[in-house]
Amino acid sequence: MNNEMTSQLSSYITREILKDPSRSIAPNEPLLSSGLVDSFSLVDVALFVEDTFGVRIEDTELNVSTFDTLEQLAAIILSRM
Amino acid sequence: MSTLAEILLSHFQQHPEQIAIHLQNAGRDDIPISYGDLIERAGAYADLYASRGLHPGDVIVLILEHGEPLIYSFYGAILHGAIPSIMPFLTEKLSPERYREDLASLISVTQPAAVLTYPEFEGEIRSAIGMNGSVREILLTSEAGEPTRINFDDLPGMTSSSESITLLQHSSGTTGLQKGVALSHTAVLNQLNAYRNAIQLTFDDVVVSWLPLYHDMGLIAGFIMPILEGIPLVLMSPFDWVRAPQRLLQAVSKYKGTLSWLPNFAYNFCAQKIRDRHLEGVDLSSWRAIINCSEPVRYESHVQFHEKFRGYGLKFDALQTSYAMAENVFGVTQSDLQKGPSVDEIDREGFLHEHVARHATNDKPSMRMMSSGSAISNTKIRVMDEQGREVPERKIGEIALLSNSMLTEYHHRPDATSKAFRDGWYLTGDYGYIANGELYVTGRKKDMIIIGGKNVYPQDIESLVGQVADVHAGRVVAFGIFDEAAGTEEVVVVAETDAQDPDEIKRISDTVRIHVTKNSAVALRWVHLVGPKWLLKTSSGKIARSANKEKYLKQTGRQLS
Numbered sequence: 001m002n003n004e005m006t007s008q009l010s011s012y013i014t015r016e017i018l019k020d021p022s023r024s025i026a027p028n029e030p031l032l033s034s035g036l037v038d039s040f041s042l043v044d045v046a047l048f049v050e051d052t053f054g055v056r057i058e059d060t061e062l063n064v065s066t067f068d069t070l071e072q073l074a075a076i077i078l079s080r081m
Numbered sequence: 082m083s084t085l086a087e088i089l090l091s092h093f094q095q096h097p098e099q100i101a102i103h104l105q106n107a108g109r110d111d112i113p114i115s116y117g118d119l120i121e122r123a124g125a126y127a128d129l130y131a132s133r134g135l136h137p138g139d140v141i142v143l144i145l146e147h148g149e150p151l152i153y154s155f156y157g158a159i160l161h162g163a164i165p166s167i168m169p170f171l172t173e174k175l176s177p178e179r180y181r182e183d184l185a186s187l188i189s190v191t192q193p194a195a196v197l198t199y200p201e202f203e204g205e206i207r208s209a210i211g212m213n214g215s216v217r218e219i220l221l222t223s224e225a226g227e228p229t230r231i232n233f234d235d236l237p238g239m240t241s242s243s244e245s246i247t248l249l250q251h252s253s254g255t256t257g258l259q260k261g262v263a264l265s266h267t268a269v270l271n272q273l274n275a276y277r278n279a280i281q282l283t284f285d286d287v288v289v290s291w292l293p294l295y296h297d298m299g300l301i302a303g304f305i306m307p308i309l310e311g312i313p314l315v316l317m318s319p320f321d322w323v324r325a326p327q328r329l330l331q332a333v334s335k336y337k338g339t340l341s342w343l344p345n346f347a348y349n350f351c352a353q354k355i356r357d358r359h360l361e362g363v364d365l366s367s368w369r370a371i372i373n374c375s376e377p378v379r380y381e382s383h384v385q386f387h388e389k390f391r392g393y394g395l396k397f398d399a400l401q402t403s404y405a406m407a408e409n410v411f412g413v414t415q416s417d418l419q420k421g422p423s424v425d426e427i428d429r430e431g432f433l434h435e436h437v438a439r440h441a442t443n444d445k446p447s448m449r450m451m452s453s454g455s456a457i458s459n460t461k462i463r464v465m466d467e468q469g470r471e472v473p474e475r476k477i478g479e480i481a482l483l484s485n486s487m488l489t490e491y492h493h494r495p496d497a498t499s500k501a502f503r504d505g506w507y508l509t510g511d512y513g514y515i516a517n518g519e520l521y522v523t524g525r526k527k528d529m530i531i532i533g534g535k536n537v538y539p540q541d542i543e544s545l546v547g548q549v550a551d552v553h554a555g556r557v558v559a560f561g562i563f564d565e566a567a568g569t570e571e572v573v574v575v576a577e578t579d580a581q582d583p584d585e586i587k588r589i590s591d592t593v594r595i596h597v598t599k600n601s602a603v604a605l606r607w608v609h610l611v612g613p614k615w616l617l618k619t620s621s622g623k624i625a626r627s628a629n630k631e632k633y634l635k636q637t638g639r640q641l642s
Contacts, residue, residue, distance in 0.1 A: 019606060023587060035598025036591075039172075039323045040533065043354045046324075059325035060108040 003027075005053070005077060006070040012048050017041045027071040032064045049073070055080045084266040085159045085247050086238035088309050093120045093231075101308050103336060104149065105317040107325065112149070119156060119308070121228035122149070126157025127236060129225045130195070133218045137162030137237040139194035140249060140261075140492075141220075142187075144206065146170045147318035150222040151294065154197050156308075157225075159247065162238040166191060166249035166261060167295040171205070176599040181209040188214060191249065191261050192493055195220055243267045249492055250297055250407040261492035262407040272410035272486035273306055275459035279415035280340065280370060282310060287367075289315040289338035291322035291329055296534070298375050301411035302342045326351045327359035330390070337367040342403070344375045344534030348382035349568030352389040366394030370418055374403040376531040377522060380424050380451040382568040397421075404453035404522055408507055409460060410486045414520045416454030423519055425450045436477040438514045438521065452519035460484035464515055469503050477523055480513045481506040528626050530561030533569050537561075537603050539626060545597050546576050551589045553577045556616055560630040562639065564606075571606040575633055578610050586610050609633060 010025040017037060031037040037045065042062040049057050055077045067073040082088050092101070097117030104112040135141065141158050143165055145151040151167070158165035168187060171180045184206070188196075192215035198206050200221045210216055233239055241247070247269055249261040288307040292299030299319075307314040315336045322328055329351065332338060373383070383400040391397075402422040404414040416422035426441040429448045441447030456462045463471050464478040472478045483506050491497040501507055513522040530537045539559040547554035556577035561570035574593065580586050590608040597605050617628045633639075 023591075034595050035602075035604065036594065038598070038604035039320070040350070040604070042324055043326065047354065047356070058108075059321065059328075062324045 002071075002074050002078065005074045008052065009045075009048075009070050009073060012052075013037065013045070016048075017044065025070060027074070028069050030068045031070070032068045045073075049077060053077050053081065083243035083270065084238070084241045085269065085305075085309065086162070086236065086241060088270075089120055089123075089156065089160065090233050090239065092116045092308075092311060093233075096311075099311070100313055102152065103313065103315045104152070105315065105321070105328070105332060106148070107318070107321040107328070114149070114152070118228075119152070120160075121231055122153040122225075123156035123160055124231035124236070125225045125228045126154045127161040127238070128229075129220060130157065130161045130163055131237075133195065133220060135161065135163055135195055135218065137241060138164065138245065140164045140166055140191055142191065142193040142196045143167045144170060144184075144196060144198040144202065145222070147294075147316075147320070150199075150225075152316075153225070154222070155294075160236045160238040162236075162241045162245075163194075164246050164249055164263075166193065166251065167300065168251070169293065169295050171202075172602060175602045177205065179600040181205070184209040187251070187259055188216065190259060190493060194218065197222065199223075241266065243270075244489075246489060246492075248300075250300060251295060252407045252491075260494055260497055263489045263492045264410055265489050268410050268486045268488065269301075269305070271459050271484075272301070272412065273309060275457040275486070276302075276306070276412040276415065277310060279412065279454075279457045280372075280418060282312065282340075284311065286339045286369075287313045287315065287336050288340045289317075289329065289332050289336065290341060291317045291319050292342065293319045296375070297407035297411050298342050298344070298405060298534070302372075302374075302405075306411075325359075327355045330355065330360060330363050330365060330393070333365055333368050334363040334393075339367055339369045340372070341368070341370075342372045342374050344569070345373055345377060345379055345382050346533045346567055346569035348373065348379075348386040349566065352382075352385045353566075355389070360390075360393055364394050365390055366396070368395060368399050370401045371399050372401045372403050372415075374405050374453075375534040376569060377563075378402045378422070378451050378453060379568055380449055381565070383451075385568075402451060402453045404480075404511075404520055406509065408488045408501070408509075409482060409484055410488075412457050413460055413462065413482055413484075413509075414454040414456050416452065416519075422454055423452045423517065425452065425516060425521060432477070432523070438475045438477060438516065438523075450521045450523070452516075452521050454520065455518050456482075456520070459486055462515070462520060463506060464513060465503075465506075465508075475514050475516050477512055477514045479526060480509045480511045480520070480522070482509065483507070528560065530559075530570050530572055532561070532571065532603065535603075537572065537601070541601060542572060542574065542597060542603065542605075543624075545600050546574055546593055549576075549589065549593050549596050551578050551580055551585075552593065552610075553579075553613070556613075556624070558616055558624050558626055558629045560626050560633075562630070562634070572603060573607040573609065573630075573633060574605055575609045575611060575616065575629060577613050577615055579613060580610070581612075609637070 006027045046057045102114040195218040197220040290303030292303045401416045428439040429446040431439040461483045510526045512524045542559035546557045
C-alpha cells in the first residue's frame with residue numbers, strides 16, 4: 001500500500017511538476033529542502049492527494065517538518081484514510 | 082503634514098481605536114491592530130533604537146518574517162527618524178551559506194548601522210556580517226520593551242526634514258550588485274497623493290494583501306499607503322497565500338475588501354488552484370479593483386480569473402492594471418477604474434521586426450496587448466529611441482519618466498544613480514509604446530527574467546550552473562520563456578557537458594536543479610543538457626542568449642512567445 005502510494009506520488013510529481021516523466025523519486029529523497037519541489041507546487045501536491053486518496057492535507061502542514069519526503073507524506077495519508 | 086511620522090501622529094491623536102491592520106496567520110485567529118496599538122508598539126522599538134545609540138538617518142535593516150515585530154519595528158524606525166529597510170527572510174529552500182553571502186553583500190552596499198532580527202536568528206546574522214563593518218548594533222525583537230505612553234515631542238522622527246530619506250527599498254540587481262532605492266518623505270507623500278487620486282481611494286476602502294513587504298508593490302500599496310491614508314489593511318503572509326491561495330478571496334469576503342494588487346501569475350494561480358469547495362459562502366462583490374502589476378500584464382489572465390470567480394460576485398470591471406517601480410516609489414501608470422485597461426490588437430510582424438505597434442489587419446497574424454493605463458498625475462512618461470529622442474505614438478522604445486516622487490539616489494551607489502538618468506529623465510530599462518495616452522509595456526532592455534513578480538538575472542543562474550562538476554563553466558545559457566498556463570515566465574537552462582550516458586545526464590541535470598535552487602531560490606523548470614559546441618557564440622566569443630533561445634525552441638518544438 002505504502003509502496004504503491006509513493007510510486008503514485010512520484011509519478012505525479014515527475015510528470016506534472018518536474019516535467020520529466022522518465023525520472024523517479026526515491027521514497028526517502030528530500031523534495032522541499034532540496035528545492036526539487038518549490039512552494040508554488042505545494043498546493044498541487046495537496047490537491048492531488050485530496051483528489052486521489054480522499055485525504056485532506058491542511059495548508060499549514062505543507063512544510064519541511066510535516067513532509068519533506070514521499071515516505072513522510074504517505075505516512076500522513078495512511079494515518080488519515 | 083510633510084513627513085511620515087507627522088501623519089502617524091495625527092492618526093494616533095484622531096482615532097487611536099480605529100483598526101489599522103487585521104493581521105492574518107494561517108491556523109490562528111486574526112489579530113486586529115488599532116492605530117493606538119500600532120504606534121505605541123512602534124514607539125517601544127523607537128525607544129530601543131534610541132537606547133542603543135542609533136541616530137536619525139541611520140539605516141536599520143529588518144530581517145524578519147511576516148508578523149507583528151516586522152510591522153512595529155518598521156514604524157518604530159520611522160518614528161525615530163531612522164531609515165528602515167526590509168530584507169527577505171531565509172527560506173527553507175535557500176542554502177544558509179548562500180543566504181549569508183547575499184546578506185554580507187547587501188550589508189556592504191547598504192552600510193546599515195544596525196540589523197534587527199529574532200533571538201533565534203542572531204547567530205546566523207553575526208556569522209554573516211562580522212562586527213568590523215558599518216553595523217554597530219545587532220538588535221533583537223526580544224529587546225523591545227512593553228509599549229508605554231508615547232511622548233511625541235521626544236521622538237526624533239517628528240523633526241525630520243521632508244527631504245530626508247524615510248526608507249530604503251531593495252531594487253533587484255545581479256548578485257552582489259543589489260541597489261537600495263532611497264526615498265524621501267516628499268517622494269513617498271507625492272506618490273501617495275497622485276496614486277490615491279488615480280484609484281479614487283475613499284474611507285470605505287479596505288486593502289487586502291498577501292504581498293511581501295520587501296517588494297515595492299507590497300511595501301507601498303499593501304502596507305504604507307493604507308496605513309498612512311487611514312484605510313483598513315488585511316495583511317496575510319505570502320507563505321500562507323502560496324500554500325492556500327483561496328485565503329485571499331476568503332479575506333476579501335470576510336472583510337469586504339475593495340482593493341488588491343497582484344502580479345500577473347497570481348491570476349492564473351488562483352484560477353487554477355482554487356476549488357469551489359474552498360469558496361463556500363465567499364462573496365467577492367465588494368472587490369472594486371484588483372490591480373495587475375509588477376510583471377507583464379496579460380488579458381488572458383484576467384479572463385481566466387473572471388471566468389473562475391464570476392459566480393462569487395467578481396465583476397470583470399474590477400480587473401485593472403498598473404505599471405510601477407520602486408524608483409518612482411510605486412505607481413507610474415494606472416488604468417482608468419471606470420473603464421478598465423484597453424486591449425490593443427497589433428500586427429505581429431510589425432512588432433517583431435519594425436518595433437512598431439500597428440493596428441492588426443484581418444489577413445495577418447496579430448498579438449493582443451493590454452495597457453497598463455495612463456501616467457498618474459505627478460508623473461510624466463515618454464518613450465525614447467536609443468539617442469534619447471522621443472518617438473511618435475505606437476513606436477516602441479525605452480520608457481522614461483519624470484516625476485516628483487523619484488528616488489533621491491541609489492544608496493551609496495553614485496555610479497548607478499548617474500547612469501539611471503538622462504537629461505533628468507529616469508530610464509526604466511523597459512520597452513513599450515503609447516497609444517491614446519495609455520502605456521503598453523512590451524519587454525525589457527536587459528535579459529532579466531521575471532518569475533511570479535520576482536526579478537531573476539540570467540547571468541546569476543549561468544554562473545551557478547557553471548559551478549556544477551561535469552558542466553562546462555562558461556558554456557551555459559539561461560533565459561526565460563513565457564508559460565501561457567502559469568501566466569509568467571519560467572527559466573530554461575541549456576548547458577554543455579561531455580557526459581553521454583543517459584543516467585549520468587539525468588544525475589547531472591538533477592544536480593544542476595538542486596544547486597541553482599539552493600543558491601538562488603529559483604526553481605528551474607527545464608534543464609537541457611547538450612553536447613560540446615551546441616551553444617552559439619557571438620563574434621566576440623560571448624554566449625548569445627537570444628540566439629540560443631531560438632535554437633532551443635526550434636529543437637524542442639516549443640512555441641516562441
